[in-house]
Amino acid sequence: MTDAAQLIGVTKRFGETAAVDSVDIAIPEGRITTLLGPSGCGKTTTLRMIAGYLTPTAGTIRIGGADATRTPPDKRELGMVFQSYALFPHMSVADNVGYGLKLRKVAKAERRERVAETLDLVGLGHLADAKPGRLSGGQQQRVALARAIAIRPRLMLLDEPMSNLDARLRLQMRAELRRIQSETGLTIVLVTHDQDEALELSDQMVLMQDGRVQQQGSPREVFPAPANRFVAEFLGYENFLTAADGTALAVRPEHVQLTPAADDAATDPAGGLTLAGRVADVAYRGVDMLVRLNVRDPAGDEVRMLADVRAGEIEPPEVGETVTVALPEKNLVRLTDS
Numbered sequence: 001m002t003d004a005a006q007l008i009g010v011t012k013r014f015g016e017t018a019a020v021d022s023v024d025i026a027i028p029e030g031r032i033t034t035l036l037g038p039s040g041c042g043k044t045t046t047l048r049m050i051a052g053y054l055t056p057t058a059g060t061i062r063i064g065g066a067d068a069t070r071t072p073p074d075k076r077e078l079g080m081v082f083q084s085y086a087l088f089p090h091m092s093v094a095d096n097v098g099y100g101l102k103l104r105k106v107a108k109a110e111r112r113e114r115v116a117e118t119l120d121l122v123g124l125g126h127l128a129d130a131k132p133g134r135l136s137g138g139q140q141q142r143v144a145l146a147r148a149i150a151i152r153p154r155l156m157l158l159d160e161p162m163s164n165l166d167a168r169l170r171l172q173m174r175a176e177l178r179r180i181q182s183e184t185g186l187t188i189v190l191v192t193h194d195q196d197e198a199l200e201l202s203d204q205m206v207l208m209q210d211g212r213v214q215q216q217g218s219p220r221e222v223f224p225a226p227a228n229r230f231v232a233e234f235l236g237y238e239n240f241l242t243a244a245d246g247t248a249l250a251v252r253p254e255h256v257q258l259t260p261a262a263d264d265a266a267t268d269p270a271g272g273l274t275l276a277g278r279v280a281d282v283a284y285r286g287v288d289m290l291v292r293l294n295v296r297d298p299a300g301d302e303v304r305m306l307a308d309v310r311a312g313e314i315e316p317p318e319v320g321e322t323v324t325v326a327l328p329e330k331n332l333v334r335l336t337d338s
Helices: 043-051 093-103 108-121 137-150 167-184 195-201 229-234
Strands: 003-014 017-028 032-036 058-063 078-081 155-159 188-192 204-209 212-217 239-242 248-251 257-259 273-284 288-296 302-310 322-327
Touching (some): 003 043, 017 032, 017 043, 017 058, 017 204, 017 212, 032 167, 032 195, 043 058, 043 078, 043 155, 043 188, 093 108, 093 137, 108 137, 108 167, 137 167, 167 195, 188 195, 204 229, 212 229, 229 248, 239 302, 288 322
Parallel strands (some): 032 188, 032 204, 155 188
Antiparallel strands (some): 003 017, 003 058, 204 212, 239 248, 257 322, 288 302
């Protein structure tokens, strides 16, 4: 698979602080790559270096096979959608979408045709003459996407574009973005702090912490095998314990199995763990219940665990009740770097 862009040993320092530290990322052509992590992890700084708004302190950025480390933003053939959308309120939707084409001196007839095609792509052809102020948040976002798509960019950069939308609209826009990418074959780099968004949209996800890449790969590669505790926690592994040999283990709440009887900690024949736990809290949620437990792990440490149990699988336990906590071997993740 061809890479649309590459970051090779890229570092960005602000004074003595390394916001991005020796990052290597290959961005595959025609795919969605997400930069994922908490605030301050370096993902937006990385995106801004790809865009050309920041120059790396060290390292190389290649776009389309050519060194673009110091190429001005307007020469990189990139489209960008900001968190605020940055639409011009005095312009119509059509004029907003055509703005980049006008700057590039695309002929008026071709500009009109490409604007119409792009608005149809995002489902807003009927609002070409409207002003942005009349549009919903989801519609404004689609105008911003259309404006970036219209210039036919080599790379589309999206900086937290869905963070201002409510939960229902975010779900809709994820589906829309996936559809648009599939229909156009765009190469997209998306910055997000939302693990669900990254898992749903990514062909490749890059998890960052403190300016460094912690793990990268497809969601199907990363999700079941987080490299370390940071990645595991960020992806929703809420249970951490230590095996008798000192190995750090993680398990997701939905993989914790409960039964009423209690046994001492042991290794079952399948290689999993069976632990005694005491119920600290039960929260009924209709289709499931969350059971918080106090458990002693095989290393002898007291740990808190969370079990997400489907309603009807077991009778809801009482607070203070002792239960058996079974952790199947296939669901235990061994963390290589805790």
